[in-house]
């Protein structure tokens with residue numbers, strides 16, 4: 001099938017790679033646009049029009065419009081022309097069941113939102129009339145705020161419910177709470193819960209989309225997606241990168257989701273932690289395990305630090321915080337062993353002087369910790385966008 005962009009590219013006599021450079025995107029996105037699954041945004045259209053103008057080729061904005069399909073334009077994101085959505089999941093419960101295509105699809109859309117969020121024109125009306133409920137059974141500041149902002153930027157009504165003010169305290173079960181909210185016709189429930197598996201259970205009882213905002217030590221899919229977006233914007237791609245996940249991997253849902261995602265996208269993972277903080281059987285996930293920071297960090301492209309998750313520890317896992325910092329805290333001495341352009345990442349909240357030295361955390365040449373927070377809003381916009389618009393379809 002010849003779609004408008006394909007015809008345009010043939011007129012311009014350029015390759016997909018050249019068009020990707022011109023449109024400031026990836027070749028994968030160009031393929032998707034040429035397959036009719038995605039639309040270029042206004043600045044990309046403008047770039048192509050300028051190029052055609054400079055080559056003396058007659059093109060207008062109308063040449064970008066599909067005429068032979070019934071399409072529903074989705075405000076600069078994707079177009080479903082075949083009846084098949086590129087993302088076939090009703091919920092986002094984890095990374096484990098996502099394919100590389102699913103991940104690329106979310107990341108590409110997130111990247112569009114990340115660019116849009118940097119302009120003054122960042123408030124959209126795509127989800128006007130939709131209701132997003134943040135249901136948090138565990139404390140959170142950044143993740144809850146990030147989802148709230150994401151929903152509001154898309155025009156949705158967003159409501160926050162935290163356990164402290166909920167009926168759970170009055171004896172209602174998690175499921176009853178979710179079913180009650182579902183009966184109020186929520187379009188998406190964003191749920192954080194201290195127990196692994198609780199979000200999945202809840203998703204089976206409601207007919208709106210459910211996004212897992214962290215369940216116990218299990219998964220935290222939007223965190224892994226925002227990490228991937230931050231990395232791929234800085235490094236161009238995830239393929240072939242060597243990524244070190246350092247610290248309390250045993251209790252970390254961030255680590256688990258990152259292992260699934262980064263491996264699916266072709267990165268290699270090292271885990272660096274004391275034996276007490278490494279989950280049993282982790283080698284089966286295909287990661288390399290190190291107990292020594294200097295050896296583990298050698299030649300790494302990405303150094304991702306994790307917090308000691310004391311709220312999930314039953315008993316004592318490290319002799320003392322002082323000793324932990326000495327052996328496992330990221331300082332300039334240890335960082336020397338990673339590649340000279342290695343990025344420093346942390347999902348937050350950080351414990352300065354425990355898993356990371358304050359100066360290293362604030363080193364704006366190396367640390368992308370603030371960019372992770374920025375990308376979090378874009379990724380959550382993409383997830384809300386995709387899921388609230390797929391929810392009425394018969395997809396799994």
Ligand code: NCD
Nearest residue numbers: 142143214220307347348349
């Ligand atoms: C992480 C979490 O809650 O799992 N933080 C976050 O989402 N910003 C990591 C952590 O709490 O250490």
